Amino acid sequence: MMSQIIFILTALIVIALSVRYYGRIVQNIRLGREIRLKGDVTWRLKQVLLIGFAQKKMFKNLLPAVFHLFIYIAFLITVTELIEIFTDGIFGYHRFFASYLGWFYTFIISSIEFLSVLAFVATLVFLSRRNVIKIGRFWNPDLKGWPFRDANLILLGEIILILSIFTMNGADLVLQGRMPEHYHPAGPFLISRFFESFFNHFGTNTLVILERTGWWGHILVVFGFLLYLPFSKHLHIIFSFVNLYFTPKNQRGEMENMPLITNEVKSMLGLSDPEVIQNAPEQIPDFGANDVTGLTWKNILDAYTCTECGRCTAACPPNITGKLLSPRKIVMSVRDRAEEAGNYVRKQKKQSKVKTDIPQTAVNDGKSLFDYISKEEIFACTTCNACVEACPVHINPLDVILQMRRYEVLTNASGPSDWITMFTNLENNGSVWQIPAARSAWIQQD
Amino acid sequence: MITNISIPLMADVHSRGEKPEVLLWVGCSASYDTRSQKIIRSLCKVLNIANVSFAILGDEENCCGDPARRAGNEFVFQMLALQNIQLFNQYQIDKILTICPHGFNTLKNEYPELGGNFKVQHHTQFLLELIEHGRLKLNPKKSSSLTIHDSCYLGRVNGIYDVPRKIMEALKIEVVELERNKKNGFCCGAGGSQMFKEEEKGLERVNTNRAREAALTGCKTLATNCPFCTTMLMDGLKDLDKEDNMEVRDIVEILLDHI
Ligand code: SF4
Ligand code: SF4
Numbered sequence: 001m002m003s004q005i006i007f008i009l010t011a012l013i014v015i016a017l018s019v020r021y022y023g024r025i026v027q028n029i030r031l032g033r034e035i036r037l038k039g040d041v042t043w044r045l046k047q048v049l050l051i052g053f054a055q056k057k058m059f060k061n062l063l064p065a066v067f068h069l070f071i072y073i074a075f076l077i078t079v080t081e082l083i084e085i086f087t088d089g090i091f092g093y094h095r096f097f098a099s100y101l102g103w104f105y106t107f108i109i110s111s112i113e114f115l116s117v118l119a120f121v122a123t124l125v126f127l128s129r130r131n132v133i134k135i136g137r138f139w140n141p142d143l144k145g146w147p148f149r150d151a152n153l154i155l156l157g158e159i160i161l162i163l164s165i166f167t168m169n170g171a172d173l174v175l176q177g178r179m180p181e182h183y184h185p186a187g188p189f190l191i192s193r194f195f196e197s198f199f200n201h202f203g204t205n206t207l208v209i210l211e212r213t214g215w216w217g218h219i220l221v222v223f224g225f226l227l228y229l230p231f232s233k234h235l236h237i238i239f240s241f242v243n244l245y246f247t248p249k250n251q252r253g254e255m256e257n258m259p260l261i262t263n264e265v266k267s268m269l270g271l272s273d274p275e276v277i278q279n280a281p282e283q284i285p286d287f288g289a290n291d292v293t294g295l296t297w298k299n300i301l302d303a304y305t306c307t308e309c310g311r312c313t314a315a316c317p318p319n320i321t322g323k324l325l326s327p328r329k330i331v332m333s334v335r336d337r338a339e340e341a342g343n344y345v346r347k348q349k350k351q352s353k354v355k356t357d358i359p360q361t362a363v364n365d366g367k368s369l370f371d372y373i374s375k376e377e378i379f380a381c382t383t384c385n386a387c388v389e390a391c392p393v394h395i396n397p398l399d400v401i402l403q404m405r406r407y408e409v410l411t412n413a414s415g416p417s418d419w420i421t422m423f424t425n426l427e428n429n430g431s432v433w434q435i436p437a438a439r440s441a442w443i444q445q446d
Numbered sequence: 447m448i449t450n451i452s453i454p455l456m457a458d459v460h461s462r463g464e465k466p467e468v469l470l471w472v473g474c475s476a477s478y479d480t481r482s483q484k485i486i487r488s489l490c491k492v493l494n495i496a497n498v499s500f501a502i503l504g505d506e507e508n509c510c511g512d513p514a515r516r517a518g519n520e521f522v523f524q525m526l527a528l529q530n531i532q533l534f535n536q537y538q539i540d541k542i543l544t545i546c547p548h549g550f551n552t553l554k555n556e557y558p559e560l561g562g563n564f565k566v567q568h569h570t571q572f573l574l575e576l577i578e579h580g581r582l583k584l585n586p587k588k589s590s591s592l593t594i595h596d597s598c599y600l601g602r603v604n605g606i607y608d609v610p611r612k613i614m615e616a617l618k619i620e621v622v623e624l625e626r627n628k629k630n631g632f633c634c635g636a637g638g639s640q641m642f643k644e645e646e647k648g649l650e651r652v653n654t655n656r657a658r659e660a661a662l663t664g665c666k667t668l669a670t671n672c673p674f675c676t677t678m679l680m681d682g683l684k685d686l687d688k689e690d691n692m693e694v695r696d697i698v699e700i701l702l703d704h705i
Contacts, residue, residue, distance in 0.1 A: 251555040255516075265521065318652065320632075321650050323648040380645070382652065384637050386633065405518030410518065415519075418642055419517045431474050442486070
């Protein structure tokens, strides 16, 4: 009874905290502006299935893809196992489903065990890739401090989870023989059966404690994960699917249009319908993005989805040739700034006791995205789309870079001096270079 | 071999009440850069040989706007784009051929949103069609090989990788792939308006990095499909003192050698 109460209380606390943490993320994402995303439901679901579930883009690089798949499937199965944890935890049963499901139960738990072993191996491989082999994209300055620890922490959690599962199942198997009235027959399972002789060395009391420790250990790690995710790059295990669903079906080469400017230019060229002129807004808004509020909500969702894997940066030509620009850092900065801006707005809201939704304009903490991302970075991008191609979860770092460029050039009327000259040439002669010769002069030469 | 190339102006053709098969979009690079002018002249020669009726806008043409847009200046981009679209409509143009992947991308993917809907082809796509329809008689030479650099805007951005390779197949030229090829191809360093400003400081230039990779293949020729890539990679090879070992040539120039 006692343990049921403790379980229910723990679960309630975890749920309450989750609502709070995940709710904040949703608020932060909604700081971004609205955007019309092209694409229909069928196409979107296809992205989720192909890129999400089938991990199509991961398999460009076989080895990490396979190991990642082990952990990922183990995760999916662990989630389904939560059903049992909750039933047993709340009602105080032990292996409630075992008697109903029969052989199928043995099959499920055996698969969990099997995948846990694979995930265990994968975890060791990943830890060594990060810490022993020191693969370049994991030892990049982008990941200094928290991101680096984050990566290792979750891998450690993974190991505790797996050890707990085997302790639980192994001890349970022995106990079934010793106290059949409490420990209903279940299993033996694929892997833990081999630990039977090991656990046989222990006294019954020790085993009972071990079994409970395993059970609690594994549920606490799962709860821990859930609460830890909002602060971690591992949020991607949930957000990847959401983000893939919202992949815009735009052509890669198509930048978002700015209708306000179209109207303006049209009226300058005498092309516009009178109606449009009348509908022109009184106050001209900022063009481009200098803060997360200028980005689209999709850009912020992208940032929360980022796994910090660095595939984008490892493919980025300016980065490879030693420039400051790193698309991963751009994406991580958007997340950091969204967190900061969101926290600021929530604080303001609390102080002024407003009940309504946060207006975007409320982010007036005197900071901007440019405190995180320098001009040197955004101006170095060749718009080559290598980062977009490389990202396994369809994140678009380039979109952020281009919107920041727009702000710098249009709203700030600034930018590299060569570009300013180029803009003048384009405006005056319709050509990037200032050349006295006629555009058609080349026809005459031989 | 044709010595006199005929390059009709759209205004003349239009005033005769005729309509060409395609409008040839020249772009800034081919209009003003001497190296790129050679490329466009080769293309015009090939069009003459295949009896394609075409015309150019000449002095009426403006920059497509890609450099302005990618540099963040939407205002200048739209000025150029809307004027170009107006001109296309005035001449009732429906099919456009571009020599530059940037113009190709902008006209094809960005003008529709501004009300300009045209059938746009990059010159390599058009050339492949000419070959497939038997409008060009090819004269493949003895075995030869080269390597290909895919421009970002034809490759990753528009997903066109097989066109240049199919042309090489038709010319019986063996393609030695670069280490980073197709989807994993490496930029020449010109895109995103980098062509028109100094590179930020770093360890080396982007074009040098790519040129070194190309030189490593040992091929004598590096085939390109973008005038900016051509310039960038020639400069890169020069930096490496490799310009005598490897020629950078647009696909249409290579094709012209085989007609
Ligand atoms: S598009 Fe820009 S940020 Fe992305 S890989 Fe290319 S140069 Fe780097
Ligand atoms: S943006 Fe994509 S490729 Fe880059 S680090 Fe994040 S998840 Fe990896």
